Amino acid sequence: MAIVSIKGMSCPHCVASTTKALEEISGISNVKVDLEKAEASYDGDVNLDVLKEAITKIGFEVLS
Numbered sequence: 416m417a418i419v420s421i422k423g424m425s426c427p428h429c430v431a432s433t434t435k436a437l438e439e440i441s442g443i444s445n446v447k448v449d450l451e452k453a454e455a456s457y458d459g460d461v462n463l464d465v466l467k468e469a470i471t472k473i474g475f476e477v478l479s
Contacts, residue, residue, distance in 0.1 A: 416445070416456050417463050420478035421470060424450045429475070436469045 424430060434448045442461040447454040455466060467477045 416454060417466055418452055418454045419463070419466060419470065420452050422476040422478050424475055432473055433470060433475065436473050437466060440465060440469055 421433065424433065430448045430450060433453055434446055437443055437446045437448070437453060437455050440457075440461060442458040443455050443466070444458075445454070445456040453466070453470065457466070470477050
């Protein structure tokens with residue numbers, strides 16, 4: 416399970432956008448997002464950098 420802190424999310428739409436972006440990545444499962452963090456399980460073909468890239472690509476800052 417990976418947990419990353421996120422800066423810049425302020426509403427339910429932000430949470431939904433982030434959830435959708437992570438769920439679209441092959442190998443990602445059990446996505447849980449709130450206004451401060453995202454949690455997801457991933458298989459061996461995916462790493463933490465892929466999650467961070469997906470989050471920054473939609474306009475949010477990954478803090479950890």
